[in-house]
Amino acid sequence: MxxxxxxxxxxxxxxxxxxxxxxxxxxxxxETEMVTDSLSYKELIGTYTFVPKDYQAKILHIETKDTIILKITSDSLHTTKSGGYSGKYEINRMILVKHINYTLPYKNDWYLDFLKEKNILIPNILNFNQNIKNFSNISYEIRKDTSGVLHIIGVTGDEGGEYNEAFEVFNFKKTK
Amino acid sequence: MNSIFYRLSILLILLSTVIYFSCRKENLPTQPNELKLTNPLAIKAQEWFKENSALPASTNKRDINVRDYTPDWNHYKIDTNSKGVDVITVPLNNKPARNKVAAYYTEIGVVLNKDGIALGMVKEYVGNPYVGETTLKLYTGSGRLFAVGLYNANTKKFTPVMAESGSRGVVNGGGNPHDRLMSVPNTYMVGDPESGGGIPLGEVTIKPNPTIPTGNVGDLPTPPGGNGVPSNPITPAVILNRLVAKLNITNTNQLAYLTAHPEVVEALDQYLINNQNSQESIDFGKWAVGYLTANPDFNTLKTGWLEKLLLIKSLDITTYQFTSLSDKNSMYSAIVDILNEEDNNTEENEIVAEAVFEYMNVSNYSSNYSVKMTRLKQHTKNAITKSIIATAKVARKLYLVLNRLAENNPGTINNINTYFLDPLRSEVNSTVNFNPQSMNWGDLFTIWVFELGSFPSANGVPTINIITGANLITGISISNPSTNAFKNLSTIVTLRERNRILLQNSIKNVGGQDSLYYRYDVPEYYNSLVERSTANIFLGSFNTRITILAKGSNSATILFLSENVSSWESATRFIKTERGNVGIIDNKARGTGLHLGGNVGEKFTWTETITW
CATH class of the missing domain: 1.20.5 (Single alpha-helices involved in coiled-coils or other helix-helix interfaces)
Known part of the structure; x- marks a missing residue:
């Protein structure tokens, strides 16, 4: 008993x-650290997942129980004028823009390049083309956790706003 | 006759002078107690000291002349350091008549390197190395200061706070603080970046000296003794007797108090030593013993109590009547406590407290009255001239003290603003350039913290608009523009460069946008101090958005828009006083509450044409 x-x-x-x-x-x-060396597109390609926290779900107009899956593929892979790489990505709910309620599945181009200049905060340039062409209000940071697993983190800020500081809009972790 | 005698006299005087100067010997160190040593390490140490003391003395005031010291070879001590190397330590007796700084205890430490060459240093404990923390200065054998730090008697660790730049001679290690100089975090800082301080210490460096080869771990001696303990200990009883004699204390109550409070004895003794037993320090010592004996509840176990005592004496509280506020006496104590918590800047604390007490002493506030606070006005203007950080310190103290006053006396906030803060703000107002196109970072900071000027509202916050061509953006007439011009900040450079690539590859086109939020966290805070980046210190975190306005085949015009809000919270997030982190002040709207530090926005807008 x-x-x-x-x-x-x-x-x-x-x-x-x-x-x-x-x-x-x-x-x-x-816990992650910024990847400051040039990242190869082969490392980038793969499947990433993100389960939002409360505040992230609120910003992105999704539920905390939702799992967002981002697939970065080598479809249509090509090199760009500056020596970067571009290919196709798919996401099961489009959340790569802050404050825009567009959560349907989406497919477009990704772009990766590297900045060698001094005084650069985010050396690996990652860009996801949007439904509103070349619009972005989120900075994509490529980071690695303590296990060496790649993360794609979306960072934004709202100076003077509700949060009044930088925060993570999403954190995609590479799963395969 | 008289004339011949007179001429002979002159001749004799001249001859005497010539003979005196030609025959005068250089004042070489005498070794009255030099022993015939037999220990090989002691012999080497003796030779090392002779060689070094024969070198020319430095004329720099911060250095010492080793000829003013005599080694006590009767009391040398040999220990083995953690590297298994024998170390000899020898007390140095200072000649009082030629004493530069009356340090508590000085000794030399010498080891032999692999080639049998003696390596050594002079260690000067400014205060008592047995109690709490004391300053420890390290000199080369010829008396050149190469490091200053704090020695903690409890942890037996040495934390450098200043080290000379020069040829690198890094000696890392932990354990016994004195058996090697310890590496310092890269972010370790000294001083105020705008006033010539802010020295980044990635490592401790050693000034070149012919007798101290630099570099190898273990080459430097283990001072003092084997366990961080001086070779010739001074007992508490000796210190008590010394203090009583210096202060000429005969009152039995005072003697009993001192006997029961060894921490007071230690601190006052050290205070006298630090002040070279000046009459002023002796007068303070006498007053302090009398005050403490009469106020036995005064907590002498709390850190900073001596500074508090200095403040109390300097303010001469007995001259204030405290007639208009019901709890002025408790407020007095609270104000002294707040200032004491902030830092050891006794002069600034005294100036702030004096002005606040002057305000508190007013019996009847009326439109005819204004607090003179002459010293505070001048001190504040001086701080503004000096640096943002100096201004921030005095403003923060004022806010904390006046906020306590307002909390304890609801309803007085209008009087505090009208009779204290507004006259001060009016005084400061004349020092500020309000033109957004020609102002500098100091102007912006002063406008924010003293709530000066009026600006159009954006999102409910008064906002200063700074546009294309402004000095703050271009760096014209701004100190250190490579770091402090807005267009050169890392966020802007990152946005500019990454969009240059995106435009080149037609990933971005006209109408395209990008944004980047600069996160100002602890690492950025220390970096900005190291780089003396006034811009980053002022801005903290801020958001920047760009829009592509036009695009050609190999160029584009970009509109930059950066927005920042200056507030107490962001200004105080990383403030740490000498007593540790003292907390964040809550944000408030401009014109509400105390007229200090209300939110102000800054909007930087400009266009650039970039090419690829």
């Missing part, structure tokens, strides 16, 4: 722990 109570209490404890500490565990997992 006592063991049953113990199991129930333990169950409740773990349920509470995982519910309340999910963010902490996720953040630990997501």
């Amino acid at each position: 006592k063991n049953k109570y113990l199991i129930v209490i333990m169950g409740v404890f773990f349920a509470l722990f995982f519910t309340s500490c999910h963010d902490i565990l996720t953040n630990l997992d997501n």
